[in-house]
Amino acid sequence: MEAIKQLILATAPEAVLEEKAHLTVTVAPDDLRALATALKNDPASRFDFLIQLTGVDEGENFSVIYFMTSTDDMTRQLVVKTYTTDRENPVLPTVSDIWGTALLNEREVFGFLGIRFIGHPDMRHLFLTERWKGYPLRKDYDASREANPVDVTSYPMSDHSETWVKGKDGIQHEKIQLFEEDDYVLNIGPQHPATHGVLHFRTALDGEIIKKIDVNCGYIHRGIEKLSEGLTYPQILHFTDRLDYLSAHINRHALCICVEKAAGIEVTDRTEVIRTIMDELTRITSHLLSWATMCMDMGALTAFIYGMRDREKIMDIFEETTGGRLIQNYNVIGGVMADLHPDFQRKVKAFIPYMREKLKEYHQLYTGNVIAVNRMIGVGVLSKETAISYAVSGPVGRASGLSCDLRKIMPYSAYGKVEFKEIVRHEGDCMARYLNRLDEIEESLHILEQLIDAIPEGEYCVKTKPIIRLPEGEYFQRVEAARGEFGVYIQSRGDKTPWRLKFRSPSMALVSVMDTICRGAKVADLVTIGGSMDYVIPDIDR
Amino acid sequence: MEVKDIKIKGIPHEEFNDNEYLEKYVEELRANGVGIVTGVLDDMINWGRSNSMWPLTFATSCCGIEFMSVGAARFDFARFGFEVTRNSPRQADVIVVAGTIVDKMAPILKRLYDQMAEPKYVIAMGSCAISGGPFCNSYCVVNGVDKIIPVDVFVPGCPPKPEALLYGMMQLQRKVKVERFMFKDKKKQDK
Amino acid sequence: MFDFSIVTTWVDQFLRTYLPEFWVLAIEFVVVGVVMLALYAVIALVLIYFERKICAFFQCRLGPNRVGPYGIFQSIADMLKMLIKEIIPINHTDKLLFYLAPFFVVVASFLTFGAIPFGNGLQAFDFNIGVFYLLAVSSLGVIGILMAGWASNNKYSMIGAMRSGAQLVSYELSAGLSLLTMVVLSGDLQLSTIIEKQSDTWFIFQGHLPAVVAFVIYLIAGHAETNRGPFDLPEAESELTAGYHTEYSGLQFGMFYLAEYLNMFIIASIATTVFLGGWMPFHIGGLDGFNQVMDYIPSVVWFFGKAFALMFLSLWVRWTFPRLRIDQLLHLEWKYLLPINMVNLLIMVGIVLLGWYF
Numbered sequence A: 001m002e003a004i005k006q007l008i009l010a011t012a013p014e015a016v017l018e019e020k021a022h023l024t025v026t027v028a029p030d031d032l033r034a035l036a037t038a039l040k041n042d043p044a045s046r047f048d049f050l051i052q053l054t055g056v057d058e059g060e061n062f063s064v065i066y067f068m069t070s071t072d073d074m075t076r077q078l079v080v081k082t083y084t085t086d087r088e089n090p091v092l093p094t095v096s097d098i099w100g101t102a103l104l105n106e107r108e109v110f111g112f113l114g115i116r117f118i119g120h121p122d123m124r125h126l127f128l129t130e131r132w133k134g135y136p137l138r139k140d141y142d143a144s145r146e147a148n149p150v151d152v153t154s155y156p157m158s159d160h161s162e163t164w165v166k167g168k169d170g171i172q173h174e175k176i177q178l179f180e181e182d183d184y185v186l187n188i189g190p191q192h193p194a195t196h197g198v199l200h201f202r203t204a205l206d207g208e209i210i211k212k213i214d215v216n217c218g219y220i221h222r223g224i225e226k227l228s229e230g231l232t233y234p235q236i237l238h239f240t241d242r243l244d245y246l247s248a249h250i251n252r253h254a255l256c257i258c259v260e261k262a263a264g265i266e267v268t269d270r271t272e273v274i275r276t277i278m279d280e281l282t283r284i285t286s287h288l289l290s291w292a293t294m295c296m297d298m299g300a301l302t303a304f305i306y307g308m309r310d311r312e313k314i315m316d317i318f319e320e321t322t323g324g325r326l327i328q329n330y331n332v333i334g335g336v337m338a339d340l341h342p343d344f345q346r347k348v349k350a351f352i353p354y355m356r357e358k359l360k361e362y363h364q365l366y367t368g369n370v371i372a373v374n375r376m377i378g379v380g381v382l383s384k385e386t387a388i389s390y391a392v393s394g395p396v397g398r399a400s401g402l403s404c405d406l407r408k409i410m411p412y413s414a415y416g417k418v419e420f421k422e423i424v425r426h427e428g429d430c431m432a433r434y435l436n437r438l439d440e441i442e443e444s445l446h447i448l449e450q451l452i453d454a455i456p457e458g459e460y461c462v463k464t465k466p467i468i469r470l471p472e473g474e475y476f477q478r479v480e481a482a483r484g485e486f487g488v489y490i491q492s493r494g495d496k497t498p499w500r501l502k503f504r505s506p507s508m509a510l511v512s513v514m515d516t517i518c519r520g521a522k523v524a525d526l527v528t529i530g531g532s533m534d535y536v537i538p539d540i541d542r
Numbered sequence B: 001m002e003v004k005d006i007k008i009k010g011i012p013h014e015e016f017n018d019n020e021y022l023e024k025y026v027e028e029l030r031a032n033g034v035g036i037v038t039g040v041l042d043d044m045i046n047w048g049r050s051n052s053m054w055p056l057t058f059a060t061s062c063c064g065i066e067f068m069s070v071g072a073a074r075f076d077f078a079r080f081g082f083e084v085t086r087n088s089p090r091q092a093d094v095i096v097v098a099g100t101i102v103d104k105m106a107p108i109l110k111r112l113y114d115q116m117a118e119p120k121y122v123i124a125m126g127s128c129a130i131s132g133g134p135f136c137n138s139y140c141v142v143n144g145v146d147k148i149i150p151v152d153v154f155v156p157g158c159p160p161k162p163e164a165l166l167y168g169m170m171q172l173q174r175k176v177k178v179e180r181f182m183f184k185d186k187k188k189q190d191k
Numbered sequence C: 001m002f003d004f005s006i007v008t009t010w011v012d013q014f015l016r017t018y019l020p021e022f023w024v025l026a027i028e029f030v031v032v033g034v035v036m037l038a039l040y041a042v043i044a045l046v047l048i049y050f051e052r053k054i055c056a057f058f059q060c061r062l063g064p065n066r067v068g069p070y071g072i073f074q075s076i077a078d079m080l081k082m083l084i085k086e087i088i089p090i091n092h093t094d095k096l097l098f099y100l101a102p103f104f105v106v107v108a109s110f111l112t113f114g115a116i117p118f119g120n121g122l123q124a125f126d127f128n129i130g131v132f133y134l135l136a137v138s139s140l141g142v143i144g145i146l147m148a149g150w151a152s153n154n155k156y157s158m159i160g161a162m163r164s165g166a167q168l169v170s171y172e173l174s175a176g177l178s179l180l181t182m183v184v185l186s187g188d189l190q191l192s193t194i195i196e197k198q199s200d201t202w203f204i205f206q207g208h209l210p211a212v213v214a215f216v217i218y219l220i221a222g223h224a225e226t227n228r229g230p231f232d233l234p235e236a237e238s239e240l241t242a243g244y245h246t247e248y249s250g251l252q253f254g255m256f257y258l259a260e261y262l263n264m265f266i267i268a269s270i271a272t273t274v275f276l277g278g279w280m281p282f283h284i285g286g287l288d289g290f291n292q293v294m295d296y297i298p299s300v301v302w303f304f305g306k307a308f309a310l311m312f313l314s315l316w317v318r319w320t321f322p323r324l325r326i327d328q329l330l331h332l333e334w335k336y337l338l339p340i341n342m343v344n345l346l347i348m349v350g351i352v353l354l355g356w357y358f
């Protein structure tokens, strides 16, 4: 860490260093790019993995917070902050050429706070439409429906991206055409069976071959982050389930850990184990569903039904204990909502061999199929460099050779106590991602096996204060959700509601690489790649 | 802060047994007799329509997954004639709005609805589609799809259990069964 | 074996005794047409039901079971609904082609349907170039699909139609060549003669290996021609929403839907006729006792039994395999099926010349 501090001070002498939960550096906007380049390239720091980028309205100024880590050592984390005091016309330099993650994230910040990033190639609104008035995450935003009434008239989409660059005389606005004049542009989405929800790809085609994809999100942008600012922590919990509803339990787990750590609440061992078991069950359901939908996208409908059929077994287990099927609402701050159902252990134990059996069936049914193999091998290759640059994690990142399993790197809950393999493949194609998921189901079963008989006795939930206030500060928690790294960032001002709450969604990273890896592939491959990426749209849009 | 005394009045269980109320109304209305030909034709057409409702594949968020479960092995809505989910709105009969509808999606939902061929029905699935659900205070969530398109059946829940959706779909079938097809327009003119 | 031509000839004679030639023919044409149309619709409905149930069976589901016992009226309900569903007029389409396209598809499949021998003496018209005729008209359907894709003014439809064109042109070759192989064996193009020649053993057994190869290739190519999974690229649900018929609604869509199922039946029945002896019962040369027992089963049952068995096979494939990609599809045809087919044809010619068949 010392070396890093020196490096920071050498490149940006005016930077302010603070030791909080993580090392935090505050720099002036002018120094940002130099510092970022140095941090990324210097062998001592090598912060090449930008986890997320958050814009915050701090009251008098806007700040942007960059969380970064290094693929050499994922536990090495750094927080860089920069700010602008201009509320009328805020501008900041872009880092999108340094980290690919910034491409979409900066667009998000622009939409939320109106900060323009100079040099960013595509400064359009990400989630909201061009006709939206105001910037929702500003504290003085008028959230009433009168300002932005529901409008059902269709409107044309702009074919231009906008960019602001530093010219001779100040900042200039430029328009760039997205597609060439005679491109055959196919609109895939927002309502399309293969986009797994409401994502919109504008795809330029040359015959069957994809030339370019323009990703449009926001068709399910529900404003969760803004809503959270007005709610207490226990109330916010229920939003987490509805972000990435396929790893509902894991997301909720992340927020619970974050709040518990900040408020200094100790949970019992029993809770930890229960949460871990539930996490793994959720992971299995999620991977099953993604296997099923991927097969369906490729045209094998029966496989889809098989995946759903086996998923129902876990749904039963969930329903007995938590009362919910898809969305369990089970974690609460300080523990879990209710104790395990008496049948829980028996059912999980019966489930493990059942699932192993079915995994074999899946391999027989699909993995060995000539058509399937030919459609997956070598298709949509995501190189390790791209994966790192765009901060792709989870099964997809691991299929590209990036070892990024947070359960191994920074064990939380009961993960430190169990033994499991991190599945890493190096091909980076659809096949690797596909196999990774199936293998991870196997590993999850292995974890379940170890824990199911070792649930300690004790309270399932500790008593907490009726109103939870977090001490002033910033808290960040990362967990491994089914699609990759899920993060919660809370900025608290000592209130019972957060000042700013941001979720780092794994799916956003997955979608941001779509353009890169789909170029040159066929339309049918787009569907396969989409299925193998397995993004969940509400998780992107929040 | 003053906590309001919230009372939630659930539907008593017996009411779920009273599913034939629509049929009873119609029987009452028809007490004076209906034309033989038109009546029989009506019945036949409604029988066909109600037993062959092809839903549009339309899911925006969490509820969509439960919608998929309903189509899968355990619940299998094909039993009731909801067999084929069509991907093209032109060929679908019922749109199950599964999930939150936000402002950006609203024009698209409207357009999808407009693209569907008559007769078309709408099921609002989940509290989001009914009222905005957990997000009803949000700055960009439509508080209920009935503000955009006419809804036939509401299925509450977050997400509704597959059984609930099946019940809703069967309710829709009942509703269709008592519709009038023959001389519908003529009646309108008479008014 | 009951010969249905006794009945038809009798009716013909009966009419002729009362009416002049012209009216007899007119009445017969109309009656045959109506019967065929009815059969066409009924077979389609049965097939739809059949597919639903089988698909449900593969997928551990129950399938339709609410309308009538075991849900057998499900497809009738579907048809009723489809008949009275609105047909949406669409702006910016090529109106004429748009409305013509579904008819083209249906007419093409109907024309083929007419020439199929359903039983002993049950054939609407028996050309002396029957096989050639079947091949020629069955490929007309693709024109309808191309028209639909072009006229809809929809990009999905367009891509779907283009795919369909590429697919049909390629697989038509294989289908044609494998039928040609069998024609070499039978030495005749007339369907009735072809069936007659199989009265001892079916062609698939007569022709040794080449016949089996031709049979398999014909099944694959035929399956591809019907645009059904895993060859359903033209309507690839998850890629192109509904492919070439994205813009069609109501009855027009119903026609596409019907034709799709009928095409499946047609392919199965051609395969039955040419390879499996059509309505000819299973005979083993020399075993007269056995052959007579087989003859007690009516010819119609034989025909439909074989056809449905083949269709079951194609459904099985459809519900198990993922969809091919367009380049894989073309590779399969041009790099594997076509060369194999040509060699196969040569071998068959050799076998026939040397007289090595039964």
Ligand code: SF4
Binding pocket: A242, A327, B061, B062, B063, B064, B098, B099, B100, B125, B126, B127, B128, B129, B133, B134, B157, B158, B159, B160
């Ligand atoms: S009602 Fe609940 S489960 Fe359904 S879409 Fe809304 S938040 Fe998701």
